[in-house]
Amino acid sequence: MNSPIYVALDTPDIDRAKAIAKKVQSHVGGIKLGLEFFMANGRHGVHAMAEIGLPIFLDLKLHDIPNTVAKAIQALRPLDPAILTVHAAGGRAMLEDAKAAAPTGTKVVAVTMLTSLDDSDLRSVGFPPDPHEQVLRLADLAKSAGVDGIVCSGAEVKAARKAWKDGFFVVPGVRPKAGNSGDQKRVVTPRAALDGGASVLVIGRPITQADDPDQAARAIEATL
Numbered sequence: 001m002n003s004p005i006y007v008a009l010d011t012p013d014i015d016r017a018k019a020i021a022k023k024v025q026s027h028v029g030g031i032k033l034g035l036e037f038f039m040a041n042g043r044h045g046v047h048a049m050a051e052i053g054l055p056i057f058l059d060l061k062l063h064d065i066p067n068t069v070a071k072a073i074q075a076l077r078p079l080d081p082a083i084l085t086v087h088a089a090g091g092r093a094m095l096e097d098a099k100a101a102a103p104t105g106t107k108v109v110a111v112t113m114l115t116s117l118d119d120s121d122l123r124s125v126g127f128p129p130d131p132h133e134q135v136l137r138l139a140d141l142a143k144s145a146g147v148d149g150i151v152c153s154g155a156e157v158k159a160a161r162k163a164w165k166d167g168f169f170v171v172p173g174v175r176p177k178a179g180n181s182g183d184q185k186r187v188v189t190p191r192a193a194l195d196g197g198a199s200v201l202v203i204g205r206p207i208t209q210a211d212d213p214d215q216a217a218r219a220i221e222a223t224l
């Protein structure tokens with residue numbers, strides 16, 4: 001079975017990204033490239049990373065009016081990513097148009113509530129202060145808009161999976177050990193996220209900042 005781990009290569013340095021990807025490639029199922037990488041290296045950088053041979057998760061978290069998001073996704077079509085993110089809060093029409101614009105084989109997943117936010121952050125942006133309720137509401141919207149799945153924390157994935165049996169669930173904010181969660185606030189272990197029904201685990205710093213990324217990825221894989 002392929003590993004459910006997508007390693008988040010959050011660096012602007014393409015040589016560093018390639019070096020880590022090559023070190024961990026036998027213990028991960030794919031590579032996640034986000035804004036930091038894309039801003040620095042663009043489409044050519046994504047092509048170069050795809051040569052390593054692992055599926056590419058292009059995490060650009062698009063959030064704009066439907067026409068702009070659809071046109072942006074059309075421009076990304078040649079990259080043919082395995083997974084692409086948009087923000088669920090962009091609304092139904094944006095989600096529908098994003099899915100229609102994506103290549104057939106690309107899973108379009110909607111970010112519900114960032115794992116770096118907690119109750120008080122929700123309150124401060126004017127949402128009801130309950131991450132669980134907010135994630136389930138946006139999961140329902142994503143499902144009815146026809147995208148493939150959502151991004152949520154491991155704290156909500158079980159309930160979201162229950163309501164969307166064949167959905168594709170991406171869970172970041174996972175930490176193999178307690179403590180040192182950095183800017184992440186809704187954190188679970190990789191094992192707990194999988195048990196809750198995650199399809200894919202996004203793991204960055206616990207692997208990329210380790211003294212030995214290969215050993216770190218191997219150790220996490222052994223817990224799954």
Ligand SMILES: O=C(O)c1cc(=O)[nH]c(=O)n1[C@@H]1O[C@H](COP(=O)(O)O)[C@@H](O)[C@H]1O
Pocket residue numbers: 008010034059061085111113114115116151152172173174184202203204205206
């Ligand atoms: O869409 C994502 O991947 C994402 C959504 C979210 O709610 N939280 C979140 O941390 N992420 C991404 O997941 C990765 C987490 O990295 P680490 O905290 O280093 O494991 C980063 O690349 C984030 O951009």
